Each structure stands twice: as structure tokens, then as C-alpha cells.
Amino acid sequence: MIGMHQLKTMYGTSLINDPAQIADPETYLWFKTKDGTVFGIKRARLSESEQKLLHFCFASFSPDALNQTKKQRFWADLLFNNLHPEKCPLTRAYLLYIQLAQFSDRHRNLESAFHSYFDRIYLTTLWKNSKQGIILLKSAPEEPLDELINLISSDFYCNLHLLCMPVDDLSTVHTTYKKNFALFNKSCLLFPERHVVASAHLLAVLAAEALHEQKNSTITQQVKRLRDVPPELLHSVTSYFQHNFNLSKAADELFLHRNTLTYRLDRVYQLTGLDPKHFEDAVILSLLIDLYRYDQWKRSENPD
Amino acid sequence: MATIVLDHIKKRYANSDALTVKDFNLSIKDKEFIVLVGPSGCGKSTTLRMIAGLEEISEGGLYINDKKVNDTAPKNRDIAMVFQNYALYPHMTVYGNMAFGLKIRKLKKSDIDKRVREAAQVLGLEEYLNRKPKALSGGQRQRVALGRAMVRNPQVFLMDEPLSNLDAKLRVQMRAEIAKLQRRLQVTTIYVTHDQTEAMTMADRIVIMKDGEIQQIGTPEDVYKNPTNMFVGGFIGAPPMNFLPAAISEQGALISDHLVPLSQDTLSKLSDYKGKSVIAGIRPEDIVSVKEAVEDAFPATVDVAELLGSESLIYTRIGETSIIIKTTAEHVRSGEQISLALKPDKLRFFDAETEKRIL
Numbered sequence: 159m160i161g162m163h164q165l166k167t168m169y170g171t172s173l174i175n176d177p178a179q180i181a182d183p184e185t186y187l188w189f190k191t192k193d194g195t196v197f198g199i200k201r202a203r204l205s206e207s208e209q210k211l212l213h214f215c216f217a218s219f220s221p222d223a224l225n226q227t228k229k230q231r232f233w234a235d236l237l238f239n240n241l242h243p244e245k246c247p248l249t250r251a252y253l254l255y256i257q258l259a260q261f262s263d264r265h266r267n268l269e270s271a272f273h274s275y276f277d278r279i280y281l282t283t284l285w286k287n288s289k290q291g292i293i294l295l296k297s298a299p300e301e302p303l304d305e306l307i308n309l310i311s312s313d314f315y316c317n318l319h320l321l322c323m324p325v326d327d328l329s330t331v332h333t334t335y336k337k338n339f340a341l342f343n344k345s346c347l348l349f350p351e352r353h354v355v356a357s358a359h360l361l362a363v364l365a366a367e368a369l370h371e372q373k374n375s376t377i378t379q380q381v382k383r384l385r386d387v388p389p390e391l392l393h394s395v396t397s398y399f400q401h402n403f404n405l406s407k408a409a410d411e412l413f414l415h416r417n418t419l420t421y422r423l424d425r426v427y428q429l430t431g432l433d434p435k436h437f438e439d440a441v442i443l444s445l446l447i448d449l450y451r452y453d454q455w456k457r458s459e460n461p462d
Numbered sequence: 463m464a465t466i467v468l469d470h471i472k473k474r475y476a477n478s479d480a481l482t483v484k485d486f487n488l489s490i491k492d493k494e495f496i497v498l499v500g501p502s503g504c505g506k507s508t509t510l511r512m513i514a515g516l517e518e519i520s521e522g523g524l525y526i527n528d529k530k531v532n533d534t535a536p537k538n539r540d541i542a543m544v545f546q547n548y549a550l551y552p553h554m555t556v557y558g559n560m561a562f563g564l565k566i567r568k569l570k571k572s573d574i575d576k577r578v579r580e581a582a583q584v585l586g587l588e589e590y591l592n593r594k595p596k597a598l599s600g601g602q603r604q605r606v607a608l609g610r611a612m613v614r615n616p617q618v619f620l621m622d623e624p625l626s627n628l629d630a631k632l633r634v635q636m637r638a639e640i641a642k643l644q645r646r647l648q649v650t651t652i653y654v655t656h657d658q659t660e661a662m663t664m665a666d667r668i669v670i671m672k673d674g675e676i677q678q679i680g681t682p683e684d685v686y687k688n689p690t691n692m693f694v695g696g697f698i699g700a701p702p703m704n705f706l707p708a709a710i711s712e713q714g715a716l717i718s719d720h721l722v723p724l725s726q727d728t729l730s731k732l733s734d735y736k737g738k739s740v741i742a743g744i745r746p747e748d749i750v751s752v753k754e755a756v757e758d759a760f761p762a763t764v765d766v767a768e769l770l771g772s773e774s775l776i777y778t779r780i781g782e783t784s785i786i787i788k789t790t791a792e793h794v795r796s797g798e799q800i801s802l803a804l805k806p807d808k809l810r811f812f813d814a815e816t817e818k819r820i821l
């Protein structure tokens with residue numbers, strides 16, 4: 159049997175014993191010996207057959223203490239560590255990426271709330287760290303997710319954001335989860351009021367990033383033009399869209415006269431060349447407003 | 463027992479450089495029912511969420527029972543929240559839903575049971591404890607949501623538009639129930655709505671907000687009768703206050719070439735505005751209308767008249783300005799000629815530029 163001493167001489171500084179020691183424990187492969195010693199070896203140092211051999215000799219370990227149950231470790235290995243079990247019980251799944259703010263309760267409690275909410279379709283919750291994780295569901299949730307947000311806020315006094323991601327092939331998820339977390343993270347920063355994000359809605363963030371590289375494209379020019387639109391006009395348009403083009407409802411909530419709102423929408427048309435009341439223009443305008451928020455965010459990060 | 467003080471509270475969200483809540487000052491008494499009201503986007507929810515601890519306070523102090531709680535973890539603030547969507551765990555029974563928050567706080571089973579049953583009794587939910595939310599009506603679900611907050615015996619209730627997803631009839635009924643419940647439980651409550659009728663019927667005191675700023679704080683009667691500015695006059699009351707351009711002369715207010723005589727006392731208070739234009743405000747029920755022609759009254763033509771049971775609304779004009787009158791007098795028809803008089807003691811005056819009330 160291989161001992162810790164031998165491993166150390168083989169892998170040197172590529173082997174460490176404390177996951178908390180390093181910033182990115184995901185770049186290591188983690189194991190636990192029979193006597194409970196935890197160790198990790200840099201993935202880059204391991205060939206495929208070495209990995210197989212190590213798995214044969216040692217139990218795998220999830221460096222994140224939040225993933226405690228067997229089920230959590232199984233799925234964490236698959237999703238985060240790309241360790242494929244011989245038999246995967248599922249190929250398709252529905253993932254809810256979660257991002258927490260102001261959370262100061264026990265993660266177990268939160269898991270039990272998720273379990274209660276989704277009931278039969280709930281598989282488990284995997285924690286990437288204490289703020290981010292993934293709820294694994296067997297199928298798409300039937301219950302409205304904004305109710306879950308409210309439940310969690312009232313039971314745990316914390317802010318929760320969700321990204322919904324249907325997955326057709328679980329075996330490839332690990333290649334995308336990091337990118338998804340990064341995009342989701344940005345979406346939460348840019349649109350904090352959107353608590354539930356559908357994967358398709360990441361389009362705005364993706365487009366914004368792609369466009370940000372091209373400084374002088376026509377679209378960038380269009381986005382810049384929104385800087386001249388007074389914020390209350392943008393708020394009015396957004397509210398009008400949120401009320402699904404219902405002028406009376408939007409006017410009512412904004413406490414504006416219908417005519418005033420119509421006037422404001424017309425002003426937006428004049429200023430942008432896009433008519434909020436016209437479906438095709440509205441789609442573009444809505445996307446441009448999202449891009450504009452990215453533009454504002456970038457500008458606030460590096461004001462030049 | 464809880465008093466709450468918001469002392470120069472400000473909120474700046476990370477993604478914006480403007481203040482979403484600007485210098486919010488409010489002192490809430492124990493057992494008080496406070497309603498925050500204002501148009502969409504004015505910062506009501508943001509304010510409420512800062513009190514709950516769901517959002518950080520950018521500047522200023524928040525005190526509960528004289529203790530500063532800015533840095534107290536939300537779960538230790540002894541607050542319970544109720545939201546717009548009566549959020550419930552769909553697969554748990556009513557009992558389970560109410561008990562959940564206590565279970566995760568590791569309360570004894572017997573204590574949980576006692577609290578759940580007590581709340582169920584107060585809310586009239588005893589028969590439904592074993593049902594799942596799907597088998598309940600909208601009103602019952604909303605009551606369970608209230609029950610979930612009640613069982614915690616919090617010092618403060620925070621409610622963010624809890625009725626906005628209910629239909630109009632149920633809303634009116636639940637409005638009364640929540641107000642009654644709050645009086646019974648005597649828990650300090652802050653309630654957010656954008657519906658001024660809700661605010662008027664439920665509140666001990668109303669806080670009217672616009673663009674992140676408090677416009678006025680007062681009892682429903684006070685803000686109705688004495689709005690501090692034209693925004694409040696227009697926002698509170700349905701139909702809203704009527705506004706008419708006016709000029710102050712030696713004898714009274716000149717409105718659309720008519721002199722409305724004012725008392726010496728009133729005139730002396732308006733002396734700075736003599737010869738200047740102001741805006742006169744008057745509530746729809748403070749305009750008297752009669753069918754016959756009356757000397758010195760404003761002649762007007764009925765544009766539209768709506769009969770609402772014992773009262774009717776008359777849409778007409780004084781000069782160029784559209785106004786609405788609420789009256790119990792004999793019903794009139796559109797096109798009819800009427801005479802109007804403004805009750806002089808009910809007239810309010812606003813600065814035409816600042817829109818603030820002068821008198």
C-alpha cells in the first residue's frame with residue numbers, strides 16, 4: 159500500500175494537506191486515507207492512469223466541508239471534479255445555480271428548505287463555497303421560483319439569486335459550470351433586482367461582454383446614445399415592458415397620467431429611434447438597456 | 463414592544479451612483495402601524511429591506527428599542543417579513559409551513575405546536591392545518607403566510623405589498639383583517655404599498671415617498687386635509703385634489719376671473735404672495751354644485767357624470783382646468799349647465815414654482 163511519505167516524495171510541493179491553504183482547491187484532486195488524512199495533488203501533475211490508480215487506493219474527498227453527505231460528494235465529484243462514476247444514475251437534470259448574500263444560518267437548514275420546496279424532484283444541493291452552489295433537480299420545477307426567493311428571504315433573512323439551467327448531458331457539465339458561475343455572478347451584479355435568471359437571459363451579459371471589446375461598432379454607438387436619455391424615461395420604459403405593454407397598469411404604478419407615460423415613450427422613440435410600443439423595436443430596446451447597464455457598470459469600475 | 467428609529471438613513475446600490483433612498487428620518491412608536499406609500503421605484507422596498515437587514519444601510523443609523531442594529535445579523539433583529547407572493551412550501555401542510563421557521567431555529571416540538579395552534583386559531587385556520595397550500599383559497603394562503611410570520615412572536619412585522627396579488631374584493635377584505643390582527647397582536651408594523659387607499663385605510667401614520675425622499679409623514683386625516691405639497695395632494699385621495707391656477711388679491715383669490723373671498727386671517731398669511739400667481743388646491747367633495755345659475759358662482763358644463771351609489775362624480779372644467787367633483791346632490795347628465803362654488807375654508811394654496819403648500 160502506498161503511504162503518505164511515498165506520495166510526498168513523488169509529488170513534492172504538488173501535494174498539500176489543507177484545502178484552505180490555497181485559493182483554488184478545484185485545481186487539485188482530493189483524497190482521504192483510511193486514517194482520515196486529507197491530501198490533494200495538483201491535477202496538472204497527474205496522468206489519467208495515475209488518477210485511476212489513486213482513486214483505486216483512496217477514497218475521494220470534497221475539500222468543501224459543506225458537501226457532507228454521500229450524495230453531495232457523489233455529485234460534487236461529477237460536477238466539480240469531473241470524476242465519472244462507472245454508472246451515473248442520471249443523464250439529464252435541471253440545475254439551479256444559487257448565489258447567496260447576507261446568509262448567516264446553517265447551510266443544512268437551507269438545504270432542508272430547498273428539499274421541502276421541490277420535494278420529489280429534489281436531488282441534492284452542492285456547495286462550491288459558502289455563497290455559491292447548485293441545486294440539483296431531476297426535472298424542471300413546476301412551482302414558480304420567485305416564491306422560493308421570498309420564502310428563503312423570510313425564513314433566512316438573506317438575498318438569493320437563481321440561475322435556471324436545464325442540462326441534457328450531465329457528463330459534460332463540469333466543462334461549463336465555471337463559466338456559468340462567472341456569467342451568473344455578473345448578472346447578479348448588473349441586474350440585482352432580477353432574482354431568477356433563465357439561462358437564455360444570460361444573452362444580455364454575453365452580448366455585453368462581446369461588444370465591450372469592439373469599441374466603435376454601430377451597436378456600441380447605440381448603447382452610448384442611451385447616456386443622453388434621462389433615467390426617469392428609462393425607468394418608465396422598463397416599467398412599461400415589465401407590465402407587458404399595459405399602458406394603464408404601468409402608468410398607475412408609476413403614478414403618471416396615461417398621457418404622460420405615452421409622451422415619455424414617444425420621447426424615448428425620438429431619442430433612440432426605437433419605438434417602445436412597437437414589438438420588434440421593444441425587443442432591441444430592452445436588450446440595449448441591458449447593454450447600457452453593463453456600459454454604466456464598466457464605467458463605474460474604471461472611470462476614465 | 464418595539465420602537466424603531468431611522469436616523470438619516472441612505473442607500474446607494476453598488477451598481478448606481480445616485481442615492482436610491484435619500485436621508486430618511488422616521489421615528490416609529492411602539493405598536494404603531496406605519497404605511498410607506500409612493501409610486502413604483504420610489505424606494506419603499508429598499509427602505510423596508512434595510513430595516514430587515516436584507517440590504518446594507520449605506521449611511522445613517524437604524525435603532526430598534528434604542529439599540530443600534532446596523533451591524534446586527536438580520537436573524538437577530540427579531541423581525542418577521544411577509545411578501546407580495548404569499549410564499550409557501552407547496553408540498554408541506556399548513557401546519558408544516560407555519561412550523562418550518564421554528565424548526566430550523568431548534569425550538570422544542572411542544573413549543574412549536576403551541577405557537578402554531580395559537581396562530582391558527584387567531585387566523586381561523588384550525589380546520590386547515592393538514593391541508594396543502596394548493597387546497598386553499600387565495601385569502602387562506604395569505605393568512606398562512608401571515609401565520610408563518612406570527613409564530614415567531616417578532617417585535618416587528620415588515621410587509622411588502624402583501625395583498626397586491628389578490629383580486630380586488632379579497633384585497634379589501636384582507637386589508638381589514640390585517641389591520642385588525644395588528645391591533646390585536648400589538649406588534650409594531652411597517653407596511654409597504656403603492657395603493658393610497660390601502661395606506662389610508664390601514665395606517666396609524668402614513669409616510670409618503672417620492673424619488674427616494676419622504677414627502678410627508680402624518681395621520682391619514684392629516685395628509686389628506688393638509689398635504690405638504692402638490693404631489694401629496696394629487697397622490698393621496700381618489701379622485702385626487704383639484705388644482706387651479708389662482709392669483710392673490712386684496713380681497714381674496716382670483717380663480718378663472720372669479721373672486722373667491724377669503725378671511726382676513728387667511729389673506730394676511732398669504733400677504734407675501736399678493737399680486738402673484740399661486741396654485742389653489744381643493745378636494746372633490748369641497749366643491750358645491752347646483753343645477754341652477756347662481757350669482758358669483760362658477761358656471762360650468764358637465765363633461766361626464768358617474769353615479770356611484772349614493773355619491774356621484776362630475777367631470778367638468780373651471781376655465782381651462784379640468785376638475786372632478788364628488789357630490790351627494792341630485793344626479794346630473796353630461797352636457798348640463800351647473801354652478802360651482804369652492805368652500806373657502808377648504809382651499810389650500812401652493813407655491814406655483816416649488817409646489818410646496820403655503821397655506
Ligand SMILES: Nc1ncnc2c1ncn2[C@@H]1O[C@H](COP(=O)(O)OP(=O)(O)OP(=O)(O)O)[C@@H](O)[C@H]1O
Binds near residue numbers: 504
Ligand atoms: N438590488 C438592487 N440593486 C440595484 N438597484 C436596485 C435594487 N433593488 C431596487 N433597485 C432600484 O432602486 C430603486 C427603488 O426600488 P424599490 O424596489 O425600493 O422601489 P419600490 O418603491 O419598492 O417600487 P415598487 O412599487 O415598484 O416595488 C429602483 O429604481 C430600482 O430599480
Ligand SMILES: [Mg+2]
Binds near residue numbers: 507508622
Ligand atoms: Mg417594492
